[in-house]
Amino acid sequence: MYDLLKGLRVVEGSAFVAAPTCGLYLAQFGAEVIRFDNIGGGPDFRRWPLADNGSSLYWEGLNKAKKSVALDLSHPEGREVAQRLATAPGDEGGLFVTNFPVDGFLAYDRLAKLRADLICLRVMGWADGSQGMDYTINAALGLPQMTGPADDARPVNHVLAAWDLLTGAWGAFALVSALMARQRDGKGREIRAPLSDIAAASMANMGFMAETLFAGRQRPRMGNDVYGAFGRDFTTRDGEKLMILAITPKQWGKAVEALGLTAEVAALEGELGVSFAIDEGNRFTHRARLYPLFERAFAGRTAAELTPAFDAGGVTWGAYQPLEAALTDPRLYKDNPLFQEVRHPSGLTYAAPGAMGTIPQDQRRPAAPASRLGQHTDEVLSEVLGMDAAEIARLHDAGVVAG
């Protein structure tokens, strides 16, 4: 938690990963982020993984450091409260993050009638408004056919919701950028961020699309080989798998030296008339000749022998470890200053992260947990919308709000 965005007020009407991470990053930089949900929870409130008591570890991870308001969004008055929240006044407000449908009761045109300078970050599936999620967008872009062992033709979906995460972070960037523009020109804007466009643009940014355009077909599946350079998993004498990677000349030189392959690699360079050091593409082109050298070198040593040699030699490498090992890895979790013990709405206490980056000049404030659903309903109705106690009580009695 840092205070870079202290003073900003952001309202979030969201579910799942992309829009909630956008709000999360804003909250972890000190913005007041108010998430509203349906009474009883939105479509992600029971999403797995679950704690033993049924609470969602997913929901409480994605909504840390936010305030929570519970509304009946099927009720016209509940919808009106949501609209008023999204468009509440204040120079540092009027910032709304959502993945609600582009043409529904939270459509930009409707909200702009209540606040003309509203900035809205709208996460979408497909750009035309049709349903799309991380998995189906991946399938449309060839990634599951490029992923997985070369000797298996079945499509492999990767388990990381990468486009969701990217959309959330890019969305936070876009929202703050639009705020800077509004401070200059006073204009409201909707920024539409469909997963389909974020994914298509990213594939193009990394050259996948131009490559396929000129080759006529996409990159073939090649298991764990790092495309265009040298990298793969190799098996040690004691059966451990280690990933080694050499993109730069320096990385290559260190890997070859640490494995004692200098003479053998030089001989192969002589035979082929190429330099592996200068051009990483040569390592990729001739990888079928290089792999046996590396396989033998790994097979002759244990992981316990290779670890200090790789670290001392500055090799770019990594062991494959399950996540339970990562939890005891001081670099990742156990002693990582990003993480602090926090009591979560599930009632469980476990270490959770604050802001993902570190600012040496500022004091890091401890990670803050998610709120109980509806925990801030009354506070927000009073402070943000200026309702009096009688009005708030009426909304409770009518079942329009809860908490």
Added chain:
Amino acid sequence: MYDLLKGLRVVEGSAFVAAPTCGLYLAQFGAEVIRFDNIGGGPDFRRWPLADNGSSLYWEGLNKAKKSVALDLSHPEGREVAQRLATAPGDEGGLFVTNFPVDGFLAYDRLAKLRADLICLRVMGWADGSQGMDYTINAALGLPQMTGPADDARPVNHVLAAWDLLTGAWGAFALVSALMARQRDGKGREIRAPLSDIAAASMANMGFMAETLFAGRQRPRMGNDVYGAFGRDFTTRDGEKLMILAITPKQWGKAVEALGLTAEVAALEGELGVSFAIDEGNRFTHRARLYPLFERAFAGRTAAELTPAFDAGGVTWGAYQPLEAALTDPRLYKDNPLFQEVRHPSGLTYAAPGAMGTIPQDQRRPAAPASRLGQHTDEVLSEVLGMDAAEIARLHDAGVVAG
């Protein structure tokens, strides 16, 4: 291309994906982004995929809309020029994006002596400064063991550099947030964004870490099954693979109805005494009972029959298509307004994307290509550093700059 950040000047000293995408997003929102590279190109200048003429499609994709300066970074004077660029004056300058080592000639403390209010976004591998890349961080977090077919124990690296992309976008958000803070408090800051922390925090944000902490071991590998809900690829009568997904009750109802499975699913619910509609976890728990129903329904229909039925029924689904098919998909590439035909530094003309999101209120400016390496050296030395023609000529003659 939009003008949200018009007027900002960002200097980028970078390579690979994370830091360059940070600069790319800033440039596509109208900031002036000046990337400096070694004369002849940095370590990513020849990165695959390559065009037939040897130009990197990767490099020209990641550096669109930026200016380019070429310096000899092994030369003390070249390093000094880089330092002066990163810290050049101006209220809307003093913004530096880099993945150069944290303690080298571009260390924050050194640069802060030249400009005390410098904002620096520093992409790192591991937080302790040691070498780490997307692949090795993934391996340390268990993802390759969770990815791939359940009947194959080999680790599967996914091909998408997801942490790189996330770090770039989050970094752009952090940089602009730090600028907003500087406008308030006048302070400079370094924001360190190690892939290891971005990845560990993200796994925790989505609940993976808490799940593993309480279960004692990570989520098992389960092929293409969507965790905690209903989703998988199924094969049609004509051998096509389609991904179908149902997280919300609405998505589930539509999938069941479109496949004509209402009665069979109701019978299974009766037998098991559960509701699949209300609780997506039940669909996951009992997926071994549900899959045969869906397998039979898909096997009885062709993809051509299912496509209109799914679309008309509002089902969340997607075909697995290779990237060459995505290039003819009007939603992704062919008619996607993000993409415009551009002549790139490779000499090739092909459609490339501008800003990843869309702002209906603003006019989208066409995508801009990358620059030729060193194309703006003289212009930048003159306009940003105020050098006269004689000084610039001297630097050229000494081999300190090129372009």
